[in-house]
Amino acid sequence: xxxxxxxxxxxxxxxxxxxxxxxxxxxxxxxxxxxxxxxxxxxxxxxxxxxxxxxxxxxxxxxxxxxxxxxxxxxxxxxxxxxxxxxxxxxxxxxxxxxxxxxxxxxxxxxxxxxxxxxxxxxxxxxxxxxxxxxxxxxxxxxxxxxxxxxxxxxxxxxxxxxxxxxxxxxxxxxxxxxxxxxxxxxxxxxxxxxxxxxxxxxxxxxxxxxxxxxxxxxxxxxxxxxxxxxxxxxxxxxxxxxxxxxxxxxxxxxxxxxxxxxxxxx
Amino acid sequence: xxxxxxxxxxxxxxxxxxxxxxxxxxxxxxxxxxxxxxxxxxxxxxxxxxxxxxxxxxxxxxxxxxxxxxxxxxxxxxxxxxxxxxxxxxxxxxxxxxxxxxxxxxxxxxxxxxxxxxxxxxxxxxxxxxxxxxxxxxxxxxxxxxxxxxxxxxxxxxxxxxxxxxxxxxxxxxxxxxxxxxxxxxxxxxxxxxxxxxxxxxxxxxxxxxxxxxxxxxxxxxxxxxxxxxxxxxxxxxxxxxxxxxxxxxxxxxxxxxxxxxxxxxx
Numbered sequence: 001x002x003x004x005x006x007x008x009x010x011x012x013x014x015x016x017x018x019x020x021x022x023x024x025x026x027x028x029x030x031x032x033x034x035x036x037x038x039x040x041x042x043x044x045x046x047x048x049x050x051x052x053x054x055x056x057x058x059x060x061x062x063x064x065x066x067x068x069x070x071x072x073x074x075x076x077x078x079x080x081x082x083x084x085x086x087x088x089x090x091x092x093x094x095x096x097x098x099x100x101x102x103x104x105x106x107x108x109x110x111x112x113x114x115x116x117x118x119x120x121x122x123x124x125x126x127x128x129x130x131x132x133x134x135x136x137x138x139x140x141x142x143x144x145x146x147x148x149x150x151x152x153x154x155x156x157x158x159x160x161x162x163x164x165x166x167x168x169x170x171x172x173x174x175x176x177x178x179x180x181x182x183x184x185x186x187x188x189x190x191x192x193x194x195x196x197x198x199x200x201x202x203x204x205x206x207x208x209x210x211x212x213x214x215x216x217x218x219x220x221x222x223x224x225x226x227x228x229x230x231x232x233x234x235x236x237x238x239x240x241x242x243x244x245x246x247x248x249x250x251x252x253x254x255x256x257x258x259x260x261x262x263x264x265x266x267x
Numbered sequence: 268x269x270x271x272x273x274x275x276x277x278x279x280x281x282x283x284x285x286x287x288x289x290x291x292x293x294x295x296x297x298x299x300x301x302x303x304x305x306x307x308x309x310x311x312x313x314x315x316x317x318x319x320x321x322x323x324x325x326x327x328x329x330x331x332x333x334x335x336x337x338x339x340x341x342x343x344x345x346x347x348x349x350x351x352x353x354x355x356x357x358x359x360x361x362x363x364x365x366x367x368x369x370x371x372x373x374x375x376x377x378x379x380x381x382x383x384x385x386x387x388x389x390x391x392x393x394x395x396x397x398x399x400x401x402x403x404x405x406x407x408x409x410x411x412x413x414x415x416x417x418x419x420x421x422x423x424x425x426x427x428x429x430x431x432x433x434x435x436x437x438x439x440x441x442x443x444x445x446x447x448x449x450x451x452x453x454x455x456x457x458x459x460x461x462x463x464x465x466x467x468x469x470x471x472x473x474x475x476x477x478x479x480x481x482x483x484x485x486x487x488x489x490x491x492x493x494x495x496x497x498x499x500x501x502x503x504x505x506x507x508x509x510x511x512x513x514x515x516x517x518x519x520x521x522x523x524x525x526x527x528x529x530x531x532x533x534x
Contacts (some may be wrong), residue, residue, distance in 0.1 A: 006496065010509065033458055054325060054326045054327070054328045054329075055323075055325045056322075056323040056324030056325045056353075056392065057324060057325075057387055057392075058321060058322045058323045058324075058351075058387075059321045059323070059327040059387055059487060060487065061320060061321040062320070062321075063485055064476075064478075064484035064485060064486045065353060065473070065484065065485045065486070065487070066484055066485070067483070067485065070400075075354070084325075085324075086387075087487070087498055088489065090471050091473065091485060094471055094472065095475065102316060116399060116517065118519055119324045119395070119519070120324055120325075120326055120353075121381075125323065125324075128386070128519075132334065132386075134302060137312030152494055160377075160534075161534075168525070169532065170524075170531075170532065171527065172524050172527070175482075175524070176521070179404060190490075192533070192534035193526055193534075194528045194529050195525075196518075196520040196522070196525060197518055197519055197520045199459045201399060204357050204360075204361055205361065206332070206357075206361055206362055208362065209331075211331075215333075216333070216334070217332065218332045218333075218334065218358060218362060219330035219331045219332070220326060220332070220354070224425060231364055233283070245528070245534075246430075246519075246520055246525075247520065247521035247525050247528060248520065249519060249520075249521035249524070250383065250514060250516045250519070251463075251464055251465055251517075252385055252386070252395075252445075252513075252518035253463040253464045253513055253514065253516075254439070254443070254516065257437070257514035257516070258461055258462075258463060258513075258514050259441050260437070260438065260439070261437065262461050263437070264437075264463075265431065265436065266435065267427075267458065267459035267460075267512075
C-alpha cells in the first residue's frame with residue numbers, strides 16, 4: 001500500500017449507537033435490540049424506568065427528571081430515565097453523550113407500530129425526536145405484545161438495516177424509519193418492503209365500570225380496523241409476512257389542503 | 268314563499284361544538300374560546316382536570332380514566348377528564364356525546380404552537396385526534412404564556428374561521444387547522460395567512476441541580492431558534508403580525524425518502 005495514502009486515510013471511527021424504547025429498560029425487546037447491534041458500534045442505553053407505551057411525543061416540563069446508572073446490560077453504559085421516551089433522547093444527547101450519536105435506535109417494541117399507531121407510539125416518537133435533531137434514527141417493533149415474544153427472527157433484519165444506515169447509503173437530513181416485523185417463524189419472512197403509512201386505526205371503545213366505591217371509571221380498549229385496501233401500505237406488507245419500512249417525517253403540513261385554502265378561501 | 272319549497276326545506280340543525288384544551292378546564296384560554304363561539308352552536312366542553320402541556324399525542328392505557336361534571340361554564344355542559352387532551356376527545360365522542368360532534372376546537376392555548384411545537388402540543392394533538400376520526404378540527408394558540416394573557420383580539424378571528432369551517436367551505440375528509448395568533452393589540456393584526464410549518468425548534472438545554480438530599484435532577488429548558496428563513500412559514504407570518512393557519516395532517520410518511528429507498532436500496 002502507498003505509504004502516503006496509508007498515513008492520510010483516517011482511522012474509521014467507531015459509531016456511537018444510542019438505544020432507547022418505550023416499554024422500559026427491563027423489557028426483553030430492548031435487550032434483543034442491544035444484542036442485534038452490539039457489534040456495530042459503541043452502545044449507550046438511556047431508557048425509561050417504567051413502561052411508557054402510548055406516550056406519543058410527550059415531554060416532561062412540569063417536573064424534574066432523573067437519570068440513574070443501570071447495570072441492566074453488564075458492561076454496556078446504560079441509564080434509566082424517569083421521563084418519557086422523548087425525554088430519554090433529549091437527556092441522552094445533552095447530559096450523557098454531550099454530543100449527537102451517529103444513530104438512535106428505539107425498541108424493539110412489544111407490539112405493532114404500523115399505520116396511525118406511529119402517532120401514539122413512544123417508541124416511534126423517540127426515533128422522530130432524534131431525527132428532528134438530525135440524528136439518523138430507526139424504530140423497531142415486533143407484532144407480538146407478549147412478554148415472551150420471540151425476538152430472534154428480528155435480529156437479522158435489524159442488523160441489516162442499521163448497517164445500511166450507518167454506511168450512509170440512505171441520504172436524508174432527518175432520516176427516520178419505522179420498521180415493523182411480523183411475528184412469524186424466520187423461514188416465513190419474505191424480505192423487507194418499503195411502504196407508506198396505512199389509514200388503519202383502532203375503533204375506540206371504553207370499558208365502563210364502577211370502582212369499589214361505586215364511582216364510574218373508563219378504560220380504553222378497541223378493535224383494529226384497516227380502512228386502506230391498497231398494496232403499498234405497512235399493514236398490507238405485514239399481513240403478507242414482509243418486514244415493513246415506512247420512512248417517517250415531522251412536517252405535519254397538509255400541503256394539498258394548503259393549496260386549496262390559498263385558492264378558495266378569502267381571508 | 269312557495270309552500271312546497273317551504274315544507275321540504277330541512278330545518279337547519281344546530282351544530283355541536285366539542286371544546287377541549289391542554290391547559291386544563293380552569294385556564295382563561297378555554298373560557299375565551301367558549302365565549303368566542305358560543306353563538307355558533309351547542310357547546311360541550313371536555314377538558315383535562317389539570318395542566319397537560321407538552322403531552323403530545325399521549326393516551327392513557329395503563330390506568331382508568333375519570334369523567335366529572337363541571338359547573339365551570341354555568342349552563343354549558345362541561346366535564347373534566349383525568350387523562351390527556353387526546354383522551355378527552357376519545358371519551359367525549361364515545362361516552363359524552365355518543366356521536367361525532369360537527370367540529371372539535373382546542374385551546375386557546377397559553378403560548379405558541381407554531382413550527383415543530385405542533386408535535387409536542389397537547390392542544391394540537393387533541394385537534395389532530397378529532398381529524399383522525401373525520402371530525403373537522405381546529406387548534407387555537409395565543410403567543411402569550413402568561414395567565415393574564417389578553418385573549419380578546421383572538422375572538423374575532425376564531426369566530427370567523429370556525430364559521431367558515433362549519434359552513435363547509437373547506438373540503439377535506441380529515442380537516443385540521445393549526446391557528447396561532449400574535450399577542451399584539453387588535454389594531455396591529457394584519458389578517459389571516461395560510462402557511463406551512465416552519466423548521467424552527469427549541470435548542471434544548473437542561474438545568475442541572477441537586478435536590479435537598481444531594482441527588483441530581485434535570486429540568487428541561489431551551490432557546491427557540493428558527494432555521495427556516497422563507498416567507499411561507501407560520502413563524503414568518505406571526506413575526507409579521509399575521510394570524511397563521513397551517514393545515515395539519517397525520518400521515519407521517521416521508522414520500523420523498525420512500526421514492527429514494529425504492530430506487531436505490533436493494534433489500
